[in-house]
Structure formats: C-alpha cells, structure tokens
Amino acid sequence: MCDLTKSAFTTKGRLINSEQFDGLTSSQAFNAIAKFLQQQNKGKRQVNYRLRDWGISRQRYWGTPIPIINCQNCGEIPIPEQDLPVQLPENITLYRSSSPIKSMPDFYKCICPACGDNAKRETDTFDTFFESSWYYARFTCPDNNESMLDNRTDYWLPVDQYIGGIEHAVLHLLYARFFHKLMRDEGLLKGNEPFKNLLTQGMVLKDSTKMSKSRGNIVNPQSLIDKYGADTARLFMMFAAPPEQSLEWSDKAAAGANRFLKRLWRMTHKHIEKGRVTVPDDVNTLTQSLQKIRRQSFKTLEKVTDDIGRRHTFNTAIAAVMKLINKILKINDDSEQAQFVMQETIEMVVLMLAPITPHICHELWKILGHDDAIVNANWPKINVFTSSQGDIDIMVQVNGKLRSKISVFPNSDDVTIKMLALAKEGVLRLTQGKKINRIILVPKRLVNIVVANFD
Ligand SMILES: [Zn+2]
Known part of the structure; x- marks a missing residue:
C-alpha cells in the first residue's frame, strides 16, 4: 500500500473521493477529466511526442554534401539552385582522422552568393538516413531531372510490400514516414503512408549462430x-x-x-x-x-x-x-x-x-x-467446382453485407473456404485492388470479408 502522507498514489486503479469521477478507471478518468477541463475552458488536450532533435550532419566524406555556404557576414546561406548538386571531389587522399574534404581548399573555398565575400563551403555530409528515407519515392521517376518526384509517384506509391531486416524496423521506418509526410505537406506526393505491408526477414545462421567473418562461419551461396x-x-x-x-x-x-x-x-x-x-x-x-x-x-x-x-x-x-x-x-x-x-x-x-x-x-x-x-504465363485459376464443391452452404459477406454463397465439404479447411469465398464473382468485384483487412469465418455458416476504404 502507498502511504499517502508521504507520496502520491501513482499506479493505476479506480478513482475515489473525486466527486463526479468516482468509480472511473484510470483511463476512463483520463478522458473524462480532460473533457471536463476543456468544457470549463480550463485546459486543452495536447499530444506530446517524446522526440529529440536529430543532428543530421556527419563528419565524414562518404555521404551527400550539405548544400550550405558559411559566410562570416551572412551566416548559413543555401547554395543557389542552379549550382546544385554539390558533388564530392574524387581526387582525394583518405586520412584516418578526418574527412579529406576538410583539408581541400579547392572544395571548401567559395564566394558567398549573398554578399560576394570569401566564404566556406560546408564540409560535413548528411547522415545516410537522408537518402534511405525517400529513395522508394524517387525510384518511381529516376529519369526526371527537372523535379524530385512527378505524377508517376502517386501511381506507384504506397509501396505494396516492403521487405527489410529487423535492424531497420525502428529507425529507418520512422525516418521514412517523417520524410513521406514532409513530401506530402510540400505537395510532392499524395497519400499519408509510404508502405502498405512490412515483412522483416530473418537471418541466415550457421551452426546456430549469426555468420560473421571473425567467427569464420561464413558460407558463400556461390559454392x-x-x-x-x-x-x-x-x-x-x-x-x-x-x-x-x-x-x-x-x-x-x-x-x-x-x-x-x-x-x-x-x-x-x-x-x-x-x-x-x-x-x-x-x-x-x-x-x-x-x-x-x-x-x-x-x-x-x-x-x-x-x-x-x-x-x-x-x-x-x-x-x-x-x-x-x-x-x-x-x-x-x-x-x-x-x-x-x-x-x-x-x-x-x-x-x-x-x-x-x-x-x-x-x-x-x-x-x-x-x-x-x-x-x-498466368497464375493458374482456382477451379471452384473441382476443388471444393460440397454440400454445406456458406454465406459470403463483404463488410457485413450478403454478396454470394459457396458450397463446401464438411471437412473443408479454413484456408479453402476463405479462398473459395474470395474467388466468387460478386466478391471479386468488390474486393479487387482493395486491401483485405480481415476475413472472419463462422464455421459452417458464413464468411465475412472486411475490406478497407469500402464505398
Ligand atoms: Zn555573405
């Protein structure tokens, strides 16, 4: 038990001694009190994200140059559009301690586009997330040299199936969503999300451990x-x-x-x-x-x-x-x-x-x-008659509305029943090109196919 003379009760439970909020659970009270305060004009709801600022620059050569000129008079000046892209020099000497372009006056010495005085080109490069966060959008129009994206982007996106390693599951996908929403807000593309489905691949193990050069358990599939x-x-x-x-x-x-x-x-x-x-x-x-x-x-x-x-x-x-x-x-x-x-x-x-x-x-x-x-060749067509014509009638609904009927065997498995329902003409018409969220099966009675964006 919590000693209320010493500290507040901070775990979840039911409210007491709280007048109209008595008896509510913590989460019910959370909403009820917020609503009450808002009605009284004493406060408003606010969502706080626990996000930190992201330092986007890296002190390394391998990366996209940050297109900024540092001028002692004007501060940080973006490089004029006609001078983009800034390209990294290739005649470099690699050092252990720092990026080679930091000691290459040919690269960093420049003229400030605003005041004409001598200035210094930024030698830091972008974090690699700067490229990996929106490449999927650029892939829709790689030959467009006039703009970042075009109307082909809205044709191809969102990506139907995204595949990646588990190590990308948090950061890369989070940044990609940030960039996507930024591009949307800038009118570069429509749609709120970059990917429809995600599959995270497992690893290939050898002798039950991850392959690594130091362990010497690498297998080359070439052999x-x-x-x-x-x-x-x-x-x-x-x-x-x-x-x-x-x-x-x-x-x-x-x-x-x-x-x-x-x-x-x-x-x-x-x-x-x-x-x-x-x-x-x-x-x-x-x-x-x-x-x-x-x-x-x-x-x-x-x-x-x-x-x-x-x-x-x-x-x-x-x-x-x-x-x-x-x-x-x-x-x-x-x-x-x-x-x-x-x-x-x-x-x-x-x-x-x-x-x-x-x-x-x-x-x-x-x-x-x-x-x-x-x-x-086309993928073979499921022959509904040959496969599972049986003597049990099952109603087929799409979003709760009766659309068709199938006949199955008493021992037909769930997968078969779902596939038969999906293959029905009247169902196909309503589901083609749409995302199927769920297929609910009530044994021996009905199948309900729940489709997204249904109209
Ligand atoms: Zn200047």
Whole structure:
C-alpha cells in the first residue's frame, strides 16, 4: 500500500473521493477529466511526442554534401539552385582522422552568393538516413531531372510490400514516414503512408549462430550455386524456414532440395514420353480416383496461392507442392484420362514452383508443350467446382453485407473456404485492388470479408 502522507498514489486503479469521477478507471478518468477541463475552458488536450532533435550532419566524406555556404557576414546561406548538386571531389587522399574534404581548399573555398565575400563551403555530409528515407519515392521517376518526384509517384506509391531486416524496423521506418509526410505537406506526393505491408526477414545462421567473418562461419551461396545451380539454392533457402524466421544453413538440406528438383524433372520427362494428351469432353466422366487427384491439385493451388500471395510462407507452399507430387507419383494408370490429369497437374506444379525455381520451371514448361516462356504465363485459376464443391452452404459477406454463397465439404479447411469465398464473382468485384483487412469465418455458416476504404 502507498502511504499517502508521504507520496502520491501513482499506479493505476479506480478513482475515489473525486466527486463526479468516482468509480472511473484510470483511463476512463483520463478522458473524462480532460473533457471536463476543456468544457470549463480550463485546459486543452495536447499530444506530446517524446522526440529529440536529430543532428543530421556527419563528419565524414562518404555521404551527400550539405548544400550550405558559411559566410562570416551572412551566416548559413543555401547554395543557389542552379549550382546544385554539390558533388564530392574524387581526387582525394583518405586520412584516418578526418574527412579529406576538410583539408581541400579547392572544395571548401567559395564566394558567398549573398554578399560576394570569401566564404566556406560546408564540409560535413548528411547522415545516410537522408537518402534511405525517400529513395522508394524517387525510384518511381529516376529519369526526371527537372523535379524530385512527378505524377508517376502517386501511381506507384504506397509501396505494396516492403521487405527489410529487423535492424531497420525502428529507425529507418520512422525516418521514412517523417520524410513521406514532409513530401506530402510540400505537395510532392499524395497519400499519408509510404508502405502498405512490412515483412522483416530473418537471418541466415550457421551452426546456430549469426555468420560473421571473425567467427569464420561464413558460407558463400556461390559454392552451392556452382554445385547444384541457382534453383536448388533458392528452393533450399525458401523451404528451410518462413521468411521472417532465421534459417539454419545445411548442406544436407540443400542436397535434399536438389533431389526433389531431379525427381520433378524425371517425372515430367516420363510423362511426356508417354505421348499425346487428349482433353476429355466432360471431366465428370473421369474415374473416381482421377477426380480425387484433380480435387487435390486444385486444393493445393488454393493453398499455395494464399501462402505465396498473402501469408508469404513459401516453405508451406513448397511443402504442399511436394505432397501433391508424391500423390501423382503413385498414379499407376496409362489411360488417356490419366494422361490428361497428369498433364494438368504437372503444369500446375510447374506454374506454382516457377516463382521459387524459375529456371527449371522455364525448361519444363517448354517440354510440356508451351511455346511461350513461363514468365509470361498466368497464375493458374482456382477451379471452384473441382476443388471444393460440397454440400454445406456458406454465406459470403463483404463488410457485413450478403454478396454470394459457396458450397463446401464438411471437412473443408479454413484456408479453402476463405479462398473459395474470395474467388466468387460478386466478391471479386468488390474486393479487387482493395486491401483485405480481415476475413472472419463462422464455421459452417458464413464468411465475412472486411475490406478497407469500402464505398
Ligand atoms: Zn555573405
């Protein structure tokens, strides 16, 4: 207990002896008292940010020159626009103790643009955050030499998906938002935020520790690429862990990734050697077991679409494709019908893996009979009927309003149900190009898709 004769009660609780505020919790009282004071004209709300000033200059050579001239008569004078940009000299001698331009009169001696007297050019450079805080905006119009940004900026921004290391999670993102809001206030761009989504990547570990030169546990991915090719290196890294977690470098796992790609290669060639594929007039005439495989491949597609597109869990996407391949490897059927299902499934597998292992998929796509490169192919369409047509009706709402209906199996998983709902025509129309904030699922009854900026 707090001795109120000695000090104030400073922890949270409920108010007593406070007249109309009696019984309120600390946070309720916080608002109620602020409102009361404001009504009485005795005070106003103010948000205080615990921010400190930022010293933007650095005493080093590597950086953007600060475009200021220091004049003994006029003080700090900005360099006239026609003289921008100030460029660093390259004929420098590097010293241990200070920036080389601090002892280069050719660089710092100048004339004050205001009074014409001798003056000194600033030799400090900007903190590197000065460039990293707005490069994403400049990337939208790098060839514009007349202005910083142009109308292409509003077309491309905000960045849909920002990817960075955890070490950038605070400072860089904070500064980038400052710069963005400054550029907005200056009318250089519209929009309040620079990035829509952030993914922070994990690190690559070796023997459970961070790779470092001093520990001598650095692995160069080039040796893996030399041995197995880039596809194996990519597949191994994406399969080892979800992107935000650290991944343990393992030669054994890399070999496993290579074996998987070889199996896919052999399976595709074996299928092609069997000859022509005829598409059946009616897929409902396929045997039960072939229909089951088709359903499985479309279910896999649904999962992979969601894993890659929304969850960014490439490892679970790859695992789902591996599972599907194991299923079709067991098909022991040389009929025309089986050939059709094999062709359809392998094509789907190759399309699903193409973002992860693009080179082998490019080759396999050609082998499967396509003239155009796989990079130009569309992502396969989820076949709603084949994948999950069942006997339970589920209502589909968008922002609480009934828009469509789907039928699912009693054992359909949540991902499938959500994907089916999203694929409905009436839903697509309302959600395309918009950010989906949440998908609420009431089992066996309804799916509600909550979309941002809904009108
Ligand atoms: Zn001057």
